[in-house]
Amino acid sequence: MESALGEIEVLRKYLLAARDEVGSEHPRTQSLLNLNQYMLLRKKDHTQLQEKLFHLSLSSLGRSYAHVAASIDTLYDQLVSSLGGEQISAELMAEFHHLSISDAITIASYNSQALFGGKTSSKLSRQSTAVMVTLPSHAAQNSGILIHQLAHAGVNVFRINTAHDDQHVWKEMADVIRSINTERNAADKIKIFVDLAGPKIRTGVIQEVEHPIGMGSKSQEKEIILHCGDGETRGESLDPFTLEKIPAQMIVDKKFFKKIAKRDALHIKDVNHKKAMITIREVRGDYAKGVIHKKILINKKTKLTLNRHDSKPLNLQIQKDPIRLFMDDLLIITEKEVEGKSALLDENKNVLSPAIIGCSLKGTLSSLNIGEKVFIDDGKIGLEVVENNVDSVTCKVFISKAGGTLLKEEKGINFPNTYIKTPALTPNDKMNALAVLEFADSLSLSFCQSGEDVRDLQQLLRENNRLDIGIITKIETQQAVSSMPEILKQLLEWEKSGVMIARGDLAIEVGFENLAYIQEALLDICDAAHIPVIWATQVLESMMKNHLPSRAEVTDAAMSGRAECVMLNKGAFAIDTIDVLKRILHDMHSISKKNRQLLKKETLWN
Numbered sequence: 001m002e003s004a005l006g007e008i009e010v011l012r013k014y015l016l017a018a019r020d021e022v023g024s025e026h027p028r029t030q031s032l033l034n035l036n037q038y039m040l041l042r043k044k045d046h047t048q049l050q051e052k053l054f055h056l057s058l059s060s061l062g063r064s065y066a067h068v069a070a071s072i073d074t075l076y077d078q079l080v081s082s083l084g085g086e087q088i089s090a091e092l093m094a095e096f097h098h099l100s101i102s103d104a105i106t107i108a109s110y111n112s113q114a115l116f117g118g119k120t121s122s123k124l125s126r127q128s129t130a131v132m133v134t135l136p137s138h139a140a141q142n143s144g145i146l147i148h149q150l151a152h153a154g155v156n157v158f159r160i161n162t163a164h165d166d167q168h169v170w171k172e173m174a175d176v177i178r179s180i181n182t183e184r185n186a187a188d189k190i191k192i193f194v195d196l197a198g199p200k201i202r203t204g205v206i207q208e209v210e211h212p213i214g215m216g217s218k219s220q221e222k223e224i225i226l227h228c229g230d231g232e233t234r235g236e237s238l239d240p241f242t243l244e245k246i247p248a249q250m251i252v253d254k255k256f257f258k259k260i261a262k263r264d265a266l267h268i269k270d271v272n273h274k275k276a277m278i279t280i281r282e283v284r285g286d287y288a289k290g291v292i293h294k295k296i297l298i299n300k301k302t303k304l305t306l307n308r309h310d311s312k313p314l315n316l317q318i319q320k321d322p323i324r325l326f327m328d329d330l331l332i333i334t335e336k337e338v339e340g341k342s343a344l345l346d347e348n349k350n351v352l353s354p355a356i357i358g359c360s361l362k363g364t365l366s367s368l369n370i371g372e373k374v375f376i377d378d379g380k381i382g383l384e385v386v387e388n389n390v391d392s393v394t395c396k397v398f399i400s401k402a403g404g405t406l407l408k409e410e411k412g413i414n415f416p417n418t419y420i421k422t423p424a425l426t427p428n429d430k431m432n433a434l435a436v437l438e439f440a441d442s443l444s445l446s447f448c449q450s451g452e453d454v455r456d457l458q459q460l461l462r463e464n465n466r467l468d469i470g471i472i473t474k475i476e477t478q479q480a481v482s483s484m485p486e487i488l489k490q491l492l493e494w495e496k497s498g499v500m501i502a503r504g505d506l507a508i509e510v511g512f513e514n515l516a517y518i519q520e521a522l523l524d525i526c527d528a529a530h531i532p533v534i535w536a537t538q539v540l541e542s543m544m545k546n547h548l549p550s551r552a553e554v555t556d557a558a559m560s561g562r563a564e565c566v567m568l569n570k571g572a573f574a575i576d577t578i579d580v581l582k583r584i585l586h587d588m589h590s591i592s593k594k595n596r597q598l599l600k601k602e603t604l605w606n
Helices: 002-021 029-041 047-055 065-082 090-096 101-116 141-153 167-181 254-259 427-436 451-463 478-482 484-491 503-510 512-528 541-546 551-562 574-589
Strands: 130-134 157-161 191-196 213-215 222-229 248-253 265-269 275-284 287-292 296-298 303-306 309-311 323-325 330-334 351-353 355-358 373-376 381-388 392-399 405-407 442-445 470-475 497-502 533-536 565-568
Touching (some): 029 101, 029 512, 101 470, 101 497, 167 427, 191 427, 330 381, 451 470, 478 484, 497 503, 497 512, 541 574, 565 574
Parallel strands (some): 157 191, 442 470
Antiparallel strands (some): 213 296, 265 303, 323 405, 381 392
């Protein structure tokens, strides 16, 4: 016990030094002081001290993040009292300006209520996690019936994503929400969260080519529908990426179509001179159904023949070059204004020049070093830089499907090993922010990586006299994780602020295997700053899309209750998903608050 007391005494003196770094004029002095003390606490390994405290049946500091100094002082008093010493006086506690445990809970609850609504509570056993839902583009249509349904289901916050739609659509959504709020009291009003898109790092356009299109199957007959058309008809293009759909649709000349009858056999020769046959099984009005018996490749020169009459497919359009990347392939990523294209091969299929794709954010690639990783399309394609030519890099594929992965336009690019220094608040974001000031309760800052990024948005709101609008930083890069203390200190300069753990991009940036640890660390440091957290990305995604959650998603949803808000994306089964999520959260809040287990009466075994 004396050994533990000695370590606690040293720790107390160590934490007192943090008082000198916080001025009394700071708008959130106590939260900033606690954050600094938390940072000092975590600078050293205290696991051996925790073990000693555990064996003494005392708090082992694992629940102290929101009130570090008060927890240390409480331990000090308990140990001193057990050894017959003198406890800390109330006057001395006041002099230290230590935040009490109950005050810390009240502050955190107030900050959460300011962003997400609800009632402030200082009860130890009470936690309420708000539910946020992203609105789809059509949300305001039909008098906003979807928004009304979601609101009735229990949504606390609606998210409007400025990466999609336009100012007119956003305002229509907001008008519906505000009409709902007119019938609610202050604590129950639904908040409007507007997500600024931030700088987009995406793949560029891909060239259009006349590649042959495969249809049919080698192993079984496939259905095909022939439509009656004319020389101007194009209809739905036969797309090489979607021809797995059954049946394939082909438009043929009107005169040719009139010759077709049930049980006819249409002969077709593909680009490789392979012969196949389409057997007609049904003819109705302006379409006929049949089956094709082989896998063939067709192009605009392909002919269908029936009794000396023929027709070419009329709906074969120029397609995007299918850039399929395999393991160990090379890909050039460039900032030049070029169209993406597949690798150029010689007649023996040797690579003469690698595939190439553009990068939307200029001034990015020069920061990359050889050996650094690049991920495209949510990690579906993984690459390693093997050469850097300032405005372009050559990369080698190390993540791809066995049959190759298609590289597509407008897909996100992540550089997890590289600090991409670019302002989070883009000119387009500033324009969109000004457009939504009329109705936004809070704005999110995508791609936030520093305190400077937060200051930029704060300055914009100050210039427009909107200090009442909340600011939420989206943490989605490795640099943002490293800069969390700086970001949080800048957020504490603002009355209403929060953090979103954007786990999609973040997982790619830090590595999927590291995400669990990183999100725990982010929850803890935000707890220390009394900053509310939004738990985002793929929460109950299978339930939202297919009406059936996976077991892992249910566990993830249960863990999300440690945050102050959970974000659901849009989906066809949003209403039922909200109900399931709220029931999960209710059950979890009955046995836990943040990272504290609550010892309620257990009835499972009675």
